Amino acid sequence: MKTYKIAVIPGDGIGKEVVPAAIEVLDTVAKLDGGFQFEWTYFPWGCDYYLEHGEMMPEDGIETLKKYDQIFLGAVGMPELVPDHISLWGLLIKIRRELKQSINVRPAKLLQGLQSPLRDPQNFDITVVRENSEGEYSDSGGRIHQGANEIAIQNAIFTRKGTERAMRYAFELAKNSRQHVTSATKSNGLTYSMPFWDEIFDEVKKDYPDIDTAVNHIDALAAFFVMKPHAFDVIVASNLFGDILTDLGGAIMGSIGIAPAANLNIEREYPSMFEPVHGSAPDIAGQGVANPIGQIWTGKMMLDFLGHQQAGIKVLNAIEATLASGVKTRDLGGTANLEEVKNAILKNL
Known part of the structure; x- marks a missing residue:
């Protein structure tokens, strides 16, 4: 045994x-x-x-x-x-x-016997793959000056290795689910990190021709979690975006206490x-x-x-x-x- x-x-x-x-x-x-x-x-x-x-x-x-x-x-x-x-x-x-x-995985699904706060959740079943080692939670930055001139700097660090690792894990998961991966991005607002994220996603998806893909900006994706959570299968997201999305996932299940x-x-x-x-x-x-x-x-x-x-x-x-x-x-x-x-x-x- x-x-x-x-x-x-x-x-x-x-x-x-x-x-x-x-x-x-x-x-x-x-x-x-x-x-x-x-x-x-x-x-x-x-x-x-x-x-x-x-x-x-x-x-x-x-x-x-x-x-x-x-x-x-x-x-x-x-x-x-x-x-x-x-x-x-x-x-x-x-x-x-x-x-x-390096990988954080958090599922959100409508459990039998639970009533979602959503009017029409349609038996959603989502898995969020969150990059867990870098991104917006990188321990890089600092504070200088004091008083009215004080400055706080928080650096978000994205490596090709860490980003690709999270994305490939998401694609591998999707093979055993509904074969769809959505990338959470914000490349219309974050001018360096998220275009980099998008480029790597475009490269990785070429190795998985049987998996359907979509790219959503994080603000729209948060809205879609409320409006049509059933449309999602596997979502891959950066450290911060994945953290926020998964708390929302717990909320639409009925309680953060079950996530x-x-x-x-x-x-x-x-x-x-x-x-x-x-x-x-x-x-x-x-x-x-x-x-x-x-x-x-x-x-x-x-x-x-x-x-x-x-x-x-x-x-x-x-x-x-x-x-x-x-x-x-x-x-x-x-x-x-x-x-x-x-x-x-x-x-x-």
Whole structure:
């Protein structure tokens, strides 16, 4: 039997509640499958760790994580005590960058049993491939002068290697879906980075003649997410554009609390990291009312990446059966608590 060693970082807020629930689901589906199992190792890193030690994770934290097959992350953030730029760059982004998790994948689909805020969503099923290592989130720039003459400079860095890598991953995904890739651009406003992005997209698509393509400016694409999300299959976007689009994707599903994500080291040289899109939600932390579906769906994405797609399908089917039966947390208009949703998903498994 294959054993996967998983590093678990529940993190902050509701992460400490939804991660154990998701692990229980993953252990259950592994037993049902019979061909694999998980070995979980917990790390108490996050804002509580920072308040005690002055750092979000130990100095040797990255080397420690390299020993594991994958990383399962809950949430990061405690803004009332730790500034976001410290919590994010000290843990989440540090892991993404140093473990070369260059691709971020976030699906958005109309789940059975959920009512989208859109009037006519038509069963949309979108996968956004977000370049995850550079672009607008590059750590390049600075501030000079003070007072009325102060200047802030933030550089967006796009490399041919990073851009092409994201695009090729999107095209490969599209082979197994509806065979359509849309590129998110803004070449009518960003005069250097986005024409460069467009040129590489035009080059890459020539290697995939069977895949249909489209190019949309990001502002129009955001509008189309609301007007006709069913028209999209796979979307490839830069770091910032992909980040914004996928939060919108969670909203049109019905709640940001159900959206999953995967930070992938596609070369499989280092572990990848799986985390829900939602934050730490400190306003409801510790109350047992958080929605565990985002974390559980994130676990489904980890199963897929490990090659256990059938087990992943079982998890997503159990999620949809639970929602269809009316067992929902309050962010979805229901009255169930976290434990009730988890138990219903286990029963449906």
